[in-house]
Amino acid sequence: DRSKLPPACDSMIYCHGPLLNTVQMAGLYNDSKTFVDMKIKMSPKITLEHFYDMMSRTDSNPTKADIQEFVNQNFDPEGSEFEDWRPSDWKHNPGFLAKIKDPLLHKWASALNDLWLDLGRKMKEAVKESPDLYSIIYVEQPFIVPGGRFREFYYWDSYWIIKGLLLSEMRTTAKGMVNNLLSIVDRYGFIPNGGRIYYLMRSQPPLLIPMVQLLMEDTDDLEYLREHIHTLDKEFDYWMTNHTIEVNHEGKKLKMAMYMDNSQGPRPESYKEDVDCARHFDTTEKKEELYAELKAAAESGWDFSSRWFILNGTNKGNLTNLKVRSIIPVDLNAILCWNAQLMMEYHTRLQNEEKASYYRRIHDDFMEAIEELLWHEDVGVWLDYSLESSRRRDYFYPSNLSPLWAGSYDKARKDYFVNRVVNYLDKVKMDIFEGGIPTTFEHTGEQWDYPNAWPPLQYIVIMGLANTGHPEAMRYATELATKWVRSNFEVWKQKAAMLEKYDATILGGLGGGGEYVVQTGFGWSNGVVMSLLNRYGDVISAADNFGTAAESGAVYGAGVGAGGVVTALLVVLASLAAGTLG
Numbered sequence: 403d404r405s406k407l408p409p410a411c412d413s414m415i416y417c418h419g420p421l422l423n424t425v426q427m428a429g430l431y432n433d434s435k436t437f438v439d440m441k442i443k444m445s446p447k448i449t450l451e452h453f454y455d456m457m458s459r460t461d462s463n464p465t466k467a468d469i470q471e472f473v474n475q476n477f478d479p480e481g482s483e484f485e486d487w488r489p490s491d492w493k494h495n496p497g498f499l500a501k502i503k504d505p506l507l508h509k510w511a512s513a514l515n516d517l518w519l520d521l522g523r524k525m526k527e528a529v530k531e532s533p534d535l536y537s538i539i540y541v542e543q544p545f546i547v548p549g550g551r552f553r554e555f556y557y558w559d560s561y562w563i564i565k566g567l568l569l570s571e572m573r574t575t576a577k578g579m580v581n582n583l584l585s586i587v588d589r590y591g592f593i594p595n596g597g598r599i600y601y602l603m604r605s606q607p608p609l610l611i612p613m614v615q616l617l618m619e620d621t622d623d624l625e626y627l628r629e630h631i632h633t634l635d636k637e638f639d640y641w642m643t644n645h646t647i648e649v650n651h652e653g654k655k656l657k658m659a660m661y662m663d664n665s666q667g668p669r670p671e672s673y674k675e676d677v678d679c680a681r682h683f684d685t686t687e688k689k690e691e692l693y694a695e696l697k698a699a700a701e702s703g704w705d706f707s708s709r710w711f712i713l714n715g716t717n718k719g720n721l722t723n724l725k726v727r728s729i730i731p732v733d734l735n736a737i738l739c740w741n742a743q744l745m746m747e748y749h750t751r752l753q754n755e756e757k758a759s760y761y762r763r764i765h766d767d768f769m770e771a772i773e774e775l776l777w778h779e780d781v782g783v784w785l786d787y788s789l790e791s792s793r794r795r796d797y798f799y800p801s802n803l804s805p806l807w808a809g810s811y812d813k814a815r816k817d818y819f820v821n822r823v824v825n826y827l828d829k830v831k832m833d834i835f836e837g838g839i840p841t842t843f844e845h846t847g848e849q850w851d852y853p854n855a856w857p858p859l860q861y862i863v864i865m866g867l868a869n870t871g872h873p874e875a876m877r878y879a880t881e882l883a884t885k886w887v888r889s890n891f892e893v894w895k896q897k898a899a900m901l902e903k904y905d906a907t908i909l910g911g912l913g914g915g916g917e918y919v920v921q922t923g924f925g926w927s928n929g930v931v932m933s934l935l936n937r938y939g940d941v942i943s944a945a946d947n948f949g950t951a952a953e954s955g956a957v958y959g960a961g962v963g964a965g966g967v968v969t970a971l972l973v974v975l976a977s978l979a980a981g982t983l984g
């Protein structure tokens with residue numbers, strides 16, 4: 403019975419209860435997240451008293467104006483938790499810029515370096531003194547936010563933000579962000595989806611251990627590793643304890659990881675959206691099941707996507723068909739396998755032999771399970787697995803290639819895996835997309851679906867291919883990196899902004915769809931472009947051989963232009979070729 407589970411957090415202002423329900427269902431703001439990010443002016447107790455006064459004054463039937471007045475009188479605007487902050491480690495001309503040959507791209511990368519100044523946040527002392535007045539989770543060190551409505555840290559976004567910060571030589575800020583996350587693991591036992599109390603019952607793709615590796619690659623501070631290794635043990639243990647199940651497959655029991663949820667109620671930050679969606683179900687139990695699916699999808703980072711739809715064994719449907727908790731995802735398993743490998747290496751360096759062998763065993767088990775259950779020789783790639791049908795889900799997702807990035811495959815047979823994967827990319831006609839790698843081939847209107855292209859997914863595929871050292875894979879990586887950089891640059895030329903997501907079908911196309919408008923800023927987008935320019939800055943130019951990128955048929959704006967229509971037709975052909983249309 404899910405209604406007995408705890409709510410997202412204890413707060414009767416920010417996480418559950420009649421006040422939250424009344425304000426969020428009134429739809430006062432275009433974005434439901436606005437309200438739960440506001441600061442209360444007085445204590446939670448007094449705020450609740452004022453709420454009940456308002457309810458009794460209005461016979462428990464307040465108008466929208468009554469509710470707005472209550473909010474105006476009792477809450478300060480969103481963003482009240484921060485003070486002005488300029489990162490002391492920011493520098494004008496970090497070394498990586500010198501690697502970028504094209505003068506236009508060089509200038510752009512320098513502007514991206516400036517963006518850290520806009521995206522840096524430091525919390526006021528007042529938050530530490532009166533945490534009850536805020537939904538933000540207090541952390542000591544200043545940090546970089548994604549941007550726009552995302553005014554707090556996000557777990558998996560932080561990986562690419564830290565990559566970018568290290569290229570900008572902002573070592574103190576990068577380390578401060580990792581220290582914040584470590585302190586959160588010490589306090590809560592895991593890292594929530596983002597730095598708000600309403601995210602406290604779910605996490606996001608586990609990249610803290612790889613973030614520490616980024617710091618180690620930069621400074622190789624063994625004492626730092628020694629100081630924090632127990633916290634990393636704790637983070638890894640959280641995933642193994644709360645997010646794994648046993649799958650019986652061909653006589654073997656395989657331990658696999660998946661996204662889950664153990665709380666009740668709608669997401670506080672998207673409360674109305676979730677309640678409205680749950681109207682399709684008639685019982686509290688079914689509604690709670692839907693809420694759990696929505697929260698598990700948010701935990702995956704892919705909120706929302708046809709990747710998690712199961713309808714009659716296919717990926718068709720809508721949010722009411724979410725079945726995240728019935729799908730074994732390739733990326734999570736690949737990332738945990740990589741985590742285990744890193745933990746084994748860390749403990750070896752710290753001479754903790756026993757711990758090192760403990761992680762070696764876990765790593766080897768993941769390697770075996772990933773190959774047994776998720777690798778498919780005939781398709782030439784890893785695929786998610788449905789627990790409902792005990793069958794693979796043969797659909798294109800960039801995450802299908804994540805084991806290459808995470809190194810979660812048998813390197814002794816590298817040629818075999820890489821040849822098959824390159825063949826898969828040819829088969830799905832990855833070269834037809836002008837603006838990057840699409841998230842899926844399903845056009846559902848959800849943000850983690852076609853035609854959107856997300857920065858972390860580009861990075862995972864490009865680096866996965868590039869790091870193999872295999873010529874064909876490296877050629878693909880360079881081509882995909884070039885498209886991504888050029889497309890982001892085209893948008894930059896139009897809007898002087900970096901977006902959270904783009905359109906894979908249009909060079910310079912904006913991302914869209916989902917439950918909020920496309921956001922600018924943008925932490926991981928900046929980090930990914932910086933990383934690609936760092937690696938490919940000597941070969942990528944803003945213009946192709948035939949003239950400027952803009953002259954070669956770019957279409958701007960959120961709408962689908964002629965290029966988009968042609969690509970949409972091509973994608974159907976690609977899906978047919980790959981056997982992925984239902």
Ligand SMILES: OC[C@H]1O[C@H](O[C@H]2O[C@H](CO)[C@@H](O)[C@H](O)[C@H]2O)[C@H](O)[C@@H](O)[C@@H]1O
Pocket residue numbers: 435548552556557558559595596669671672700701703704705706902
């Ligand atoms: O408010 C809706 C959802 O917003 C977040 O998800 C999206 O933004 C995150 C920050 O860039 C990103 O990490 C995630 O992959 C995006 O889908 C949030 O993470 C969700 O939990 C939230 O419900």
